[in-house]
Amino acid sequence: MNYPFWAIPRLGGSLTVGIVAILHVFVAMFAVGGGLYLVLAERWARREGRQEVLAYVEAHSRFFLLLTAVFGALTGVGIWFTIGLVSPPTTSVLIRTFVWAWAMEWVFFIAEITAVLLYVASWHRVDARTHMLYGWTYAVSAFMSLVIINGIISFMLTPGRWLETGNFWDGFFNPSYWPSLVGRSAAAAALAGLWGLATATGITSQPDRDRVVRFAAWWLVPGALLLPLTTIWYLQVVPVGARMLVLGGAAPVSLMFVGSVVISSIIFAVGVLGPLRAPRTATSALAAVLLAAGLIATGGTEWVREGIRKPYTIYGYLYSNGVFVWQQPQLSARGVLASARFADPVRTEPAWAAGDQAHAQVADVLAGQEIFRLQCSICHSLGGYNDIQPLVRGWSEAYLDFQLAHLDTLKPYMPPFMGTPEERRVLARWLASLSPPEAPSAAGRPPLPGEPIS
Amino acid sequence: MPAMLPGPDPIGIPAPPWLLQVLLVLTYTLHTLFVGVTLGGTAIGLVSAVAGRAHDELRAGPARLLGAHLSQALPVAMAFSITTGVAPLLFVQVLYGPFFYTASTFVAWSWVSVIPVLIVGYYALYAWALRRKHGPRAPAWGLAVTLGALVWTAFALVNNMSLFPHPERYGELFNLSGTALNVSEPTLWPRYVHALLNLLLVGLSYVLAVGHVAARVAPEPARRVRAGVGGALAVTLVLQAAASAWYGLALVPVVDTVPLVRVGIAIAVAGGVVMAAAWLLAERAARSRPGGPGALRWAAGALAGTVAMAAGLAVARHGVRMDSLQPYLQPEMWRVDLQLTPLVLFGLLLVAGLAFVAYMLLRYPWREGLERLQA
Numbered sequence: 001m002n003y004p005f006w007a008i009p010r011l012g013g014s015l016t017v018g019i020v021a022i023l024h025v026f027v028a029m030f031a032v033g034g035g036l037y038l039v040l041a042e043r044w045a046r047r048e049g050r051q052e053v054l055a056y057v058e059a060h061s062r063f064f065l066l067l068t069a070v071f072g073a074l075t076g077v078g079i080w081f082t083i084g085l086v087s088p089p090t091t092s093v094l095i096r097t098f099v100w101a102w103a104m105e106w107v108f109f110i111a112e113i114t115a116v117l118l119y120v121a122s123w124h125r126v127d128a129r130t131h132m133l134y135g136w137t138y139a140v141s142a143f144m145s146l147v148i149i150n151g152i153i154s155f156m157l158t159p160g161r162w163l164e165t166g167n168f169w170d171g172f173f174n175p176s177y178w179p180s181l182v183g184r185s186a187a188a189a190a191l192a193g194l195w196g197l198a199t200a201t202g203i204t205s206q207p208d209r210d211r212v213v214r215f216a217a218w219w220l221v222p223g224a225l226l227l228p229l230t231t232i233w234y235l236q237v238v239p240v241g242a243r244m245l246v247l248g249g250a251a252p253v254s255l256m257f258v259g260s261v262v263i264s265s266i267i268f269a270v271g272v273l274g275p276l277r278a279p280r281t282a283t284s285a286l287a288a289v290l291l292a293a294g295l296i297a298t299g300g301t302e303w304v305r306e307g308i309r310k311p312y313t314i315y316g317y318l319y320s321n322g323v324f325v326w327q328q329p330q331l332s333a334r335g336v337l338a339s340a341r342f343a344d345p346v347r348t349e350p351a352w353a354a355g356d357q358a359h360a361q362v363a364d365v366l367a368g369q370e371i372f373r374l375q376c377s378i379c380h381s382l383g384g385y386n387d388i389q390p391l392v393r394g395w396s397e398a399y400l401d402f403q404l405a406h407l408d409t410l411k412p413y414m415p416p417f418m419g420t421p422e423e424r425r426v427l428a429r430w431l432a433s434l435s436p437p438e439a440p441s442a443a444g445r446p447p448l449p450g451e452p453i454s
Numbered sequence: 455m456p457a458m459l460p461g462p463d464p465i466g467i468p469a470p471p472w473l474l475q476v477l478l479v480l481t482y483t484l485h486t487l488f489v490g491v492t493l494g495g496t497a498i499g500l501v502s503a504v505a506g507r508a509h510d511e512l513r514a515g516p517a518r519l520l521g522a523h524l525s526q527a528l529p530v531a532m533a534f535s536i537t538t539g540v541a542p543l544l545f546v547q548v549l550y551g552p553f554f555y556t557a558s559t560f561v562a563w564s565w566v567s568v569i570p571v572l573i574v575g576y577y578a579l580y581a582w583a584l585r586r587k588h589g590p591r592a593p594a595w596g597l598a599v600t601l602g603a604l605v606w607t608a609f610a611l612v613n614n615m616s617l618f619p620h621p622e623r624y625g626e627l628f629n630l631s632g633t634a635l636n637v638s639e640p641t642l643w644p645r646y647v648h649a650l651l652n653l654l655l656v657g658l659s660y661v662l663a664v665g666h667v668a669a670r671v672a673p674e675p676a677r678r679v680r681a682g683v684g685g686a687l688a689v690t691l692v693l694q695a696a697a698s699a700w701y702g703l704a705l706v707p708v709v710d711t712v713p714l715v716r717v718g719i720a721i722a723v724a725g726g727v728v729m730a731a732a733w734l735l736a737e738r739a740a741r742s743r744p745g746g747p748g749a750l751r752w753a754a755g756a757l758a759g760t761v762a763m764a765a766g767l768a769v770a771r772h773g774v775r776m777d778s779l780q781p782y783l784q785p786e787m788w789r790v791d792l793q794l795t796p797l798v799l800f801g802l803l804l805v806a807g808l809a810f811v812a813y814m815l816l817r818y819p820w821r822e823g824l825e826r827l828q829a
Contacts, residue, residue: 002460003552004559007630020569070576073536078569084547085562085632088460088555095547096465100796106541107800107807113533114811118818121526130817137814166465168793324464341460342556344630373630 001322001331003088004342005373010384012377013086014320018306020082022299024075026191028146029184029298031068033192035112035142037219038064038119039135041196044215046128052208058123060199065120069113087378089322090156090313097162097171098152105148112141146184154180157238157309163316175237183230186223187298190267193219194294197275198287210279217276224268231261239315241412242308250413253307260300267293310379311408311415319415321378331418337367340374368430371423375415382434393435400428458624460552462784466791467548474545475772481541483768487656487761488538492531493604494657496579496597498683499524503582503594515675516682518590523664525586526823528600532576550618552787553779557618562632564610575603605650612646613637619778644701651694652767655729658687659760662733666753670745671824677744680737691730705774712777718770725762732756 008016038061045053084091095102115138122131151172155162162171196216203209235243245253267290275282313320323331331339372380372388380388392400404424408416417424467474499520506517547554558565582596617623617636627634636642665680736752743749 003555004458004628005630006559006562006632008632066577066580069533070580071573073533074569074573074576077536077540078566080543081566081569084555085559085566088551088559089463091547092463092551092555093465095544095551096463096467096791099468099544099548100793100800102544103541103800104796104803106537106544107803109537109540111807111811113537114814117530117533118814122818125819125822126817133817134814137810166791168468168796342458342628 001340012381012385015385017082020078026298027072029188030191032142032146033188035139037192052205108141108144150181179230179233186226190223201284213275213279213282220271245308257304263297310413336419368426371427392431397432462786466789468793471788478545479768483765485538488535490653490656491660492535493653496601500597516678519675525583553618560627560634568607568610571603575600616642619775641704644704648697648701673744714773715770718766722766725759728759
C-alpha cells in the first residue's frame with residue numbers, strides 16, 4: 001500500500017523472487033559446503049601424496065570459483081534487487097533491523113572473495129601451509145556468511161520476541177534459527193557432495209576416481225542423517241498456522257513438502273547405495289541427474305519455507321501485500337483506495353462513490369481491478385503464476401463477497417480483506433466478471449448464505 | 455505538485471544518520487575505485503588487445519605486457535567491484551529507502567537487468583582471461599562484451615540514482631510496468647558521461663602504476679605502455695573538465711551550491727591536480743631509473759591523488775543528493791533506534807577482517823607475478 005507496484009507479466013513478483021532466490025541458494029549453499037570440501041580434499045590428497053587427486057582438487061577449485069564468485073555472487077545481489085522491487089516494506093524492515101548483520105556478512109564476503117581468489121591463483125606458487133590457510137579462511141568465512149544470513153531468513157517466519165522488544169538479538173536468534181542453521185549446513189554439505197560427484201566423474205585414473213567419488217558421496221551422509229531430524233525440529237518451532245499448512249492445510253504446500261522429502265530421500269539413497277558403496281556406478285549422467293534432483297529438492301524446500309509463511313512476509317507483523325498488521329483497522333475504515341499512496345489515479349476516480357450511475361459500471365471495473373492489484377497481485381497473477389481466474393471460476397458475485405468477507409478464516413494462508421464493505425463488493429464484482437457463474441446442475445446446489453432455502 | 459511519497463517506516467535507523475552517511479560515502483568511494491579499475495582496465499585492455507594483433511614488436515610488446523597483467527587483474531577487480539558495491543547499496547537503502555524503492559519500481563526493468571547483464575559480462579571477461587593464458591592473441595570479443603555490460607550497468611545505476619532524489623518527478627515517471635527511463639532528467643546525461651570519464655581516469659591511473667612497477671622486468675614495453683596511457687590520461691582529464699562544466703551547469707537550476715558540494719569539488723580538483731602532477735614527476739623519475747624507488751614514490755602519490763579525486767566526487771554527489779531531498783526528508787524518516795552492540799561488533803569485525811585479509815595478501819608471492827608480466 002505504501003509503495004508503487006511493479007507488474008511482472010505472467011510470473012508475478014513472488015515467483016520472480018523465488019526463481020532468483022532458488023538459483024542463488026542452490027549455488028550459495030554449494031559455496032558454503034564446497035569450501036570445506038575443497039580444503040578437506042586437499043588435506044587428504046597431500047597426506048596420502050596423491051597427485052592425481054590434488055590435480056582434481058585444483059581443477060574443482062577453478063570450477064568452484066567460476067560458479068560461486070560469478071553466478072553465486074550476482075544472484076545474491078539479484079535477490080536484493082528483486083525483493084526491493086517486489087516488496088519494499090519487507091526489505092525496508094529487514095534492512096533497518098539487520099543492517100549491521102549484513103555489514104558483518106559483508107566483511108566475511110571480503111575475506112571470502114580474497115581467500116578464494118588467492119586459493120585458486122596460488123596453486124604451485126605457495127607452500128602447502130599457506131595454501132591451506134587460504135582454503136580454511138574461505139571455508140570459515142563462507143560458513144560465517146551462512147550463520148549470519150540464516151538469522152535474517154529464519155526471522156521472517158519466526159520473529160519471536162522481536163515482535164515485543166524490537167531487539168536485534170531477539171530477532172536474530174529467533175526460535176527457528178538453530179534448526180534452520182543445522183539443516184542448511186547439512187544441505188550445504190550434501191550439495192558440496194553432489195557437485196563434487198559431478199566433477200569427480202571426470203578423473204581419468206580409475207583408482208583415484210573411485211576414491212574421490214567415494215569421498216564426494218560421503219558428503220551426502222550428514223544430510224541423510226540430520227535433515228530428517230532438523231525438519232522435525234523446524235516444524236516444532238514454527239508457528240502453528242505454518243505447521244498446519246505443511247501438514248495438509250494447504251494442498252500445494254503439503255504436496256511440495258512431500259515431494260521434496262521424497263526427492264531428497266532418493267538422492268541420499270542413490271548416493272549411499274551407489275557411488276558410496278560402489279564408486280564405479282557413478283557415471284557423469286548419474287551425477288548430472290543427482291545434481292538436477294538436488295536443484296529440485298532445494299527449490300521445493302525453499303518454496304515450502306516461503307509458502308508456510310503466508311499470509312505474511314514477516315510473521316505476525318507484515319502481510320505479503322505490504323500491509324502492517326496494525327494498519328488493518330485503519331484500512332477497513334478508510335478504504336484501501338483512499339489509503340494507498342500509489343493507487344493508479346485513473347482507476348480510483350470515485351465515480352461510484354459519488355453516485356455517478358452513468359459511469360458506475362466502468363468505474364467499478366477499474367476500481368475492482370485496482371483493489372486486486374493493491375491487495376492480491378503480490379501472490380496472484382492474471383493468466384500466469386497462481387492465476388486468480390481458475391480459482392474463482394464460476395463463482396457468483398455474492399459467493400465471492402462471502403469468501404472475501406471471511407478470507408483469512410476460510411483460508412489460513414490468506415490475509416484478511418482490508419477495505420470498506422463497498423470496496424469488497426466492487427472487488428467481488430470484478431472477480432466475478434472474470435468468469436461468469438456456471439448454470440446450476442439438475443441436482444441443485446446448497447443455498448448460499450443469505451439466499452432463501454427453496 | 456505534491457510528490458508521491460511513501461509514508462515513513464515504522465522502524466527507525468540503527469545508527470545516527472551522520473555515521474550512516476559517512477559509511478555510505480566511504481564505501482561508495484571504495485566501490486568506484488574498483489569499478490574504475492575494472493571498467494577503465496577493460497577499455498584499455500580492449501584497445502591493447504586490438505593493438506596487440508600488430509606484427510611489429512613496438513606495438514605488440516606493450517600489448518602483451520598489458521594483456522598478461524590485465525588477464526589476471528581484471529577478474530579480481532570485477533570480483534571486488536561487486537563485493538564493494540554491496541555496502542553503499544545497503545546504506546542507501548537504510549537512509550533513503552522510501553525514495554529509493556519508489557524510484558526503483560518505476561525503472562524496474564532497467565534496474566534489475568543489471569544482474570543478468572553483469573553475469574554475462576563477468577563470464578565473458580573470464581572467457582577472455584582464460585584464453586589469454588594460452589597466448590597473447592586471444593580474441594577480444596570477451597572484453598568488448600564485458601565493457602558493454604559495464605557501460606550499461608553504469609547507465610542503469612545513474613538512471614536510478616538520478617531519479618530517486620527527485621520525488622517531484624515521481625508523478626511523471628509513475629508506471630506499473632517498470633519500463634520508465636529517467637532520460638528527460640537534465641542532469642542524467644552529463645552525470646553519466648562524467649561518471650564514465652571518472653571511472654576511466656581511475657583505470658588509466660591504475661595501468662600507469664602497473665607500467666611503473668613492470669618497468670623493473672620489462673623497461674621498454676612498460677615505457678611504451680606508460681606513454682600511450684599517459685597520453686590517454688591527459689586527453690581524458692581535458693574531457694572530464696568539460697564534462698564537469700556540463701554537469702555543473704545542469705545542476706545549477708536544480709540545486710543551489712551547498713557547502714558539502716563545494717568541499718567535495720575542491721577535494722576532487724585537488725586530487726586530480728595531484729594525480730596529474732605526480733604522474734608527470736613519476737615519468738621524469740622513471741627516465742633516469744625505470745621502476746626505481748623515486749618513480750614508485752611518485753606513482754604512489756598519484757594513486758593517492760586518484761583516491762582523493764574519487765572521494766571528493768563521492769562527497770560532492772552526496773551533497774547534491776542531500777540538497778535535492780531536503781524538502782522531502784521528514785524527521786521521523788531518520789528516527790534513531792540505536793543498535794549499539796551489533797554496530798560495535800561490526801566495527802571490530804571490520805578491523806580484524808581487513809587485517810587478516812592484509813595478512814593473506816602479504817603471504818602471496820607478488821614478485822613472481824611481476825616476472826610473469828614478461829610472458
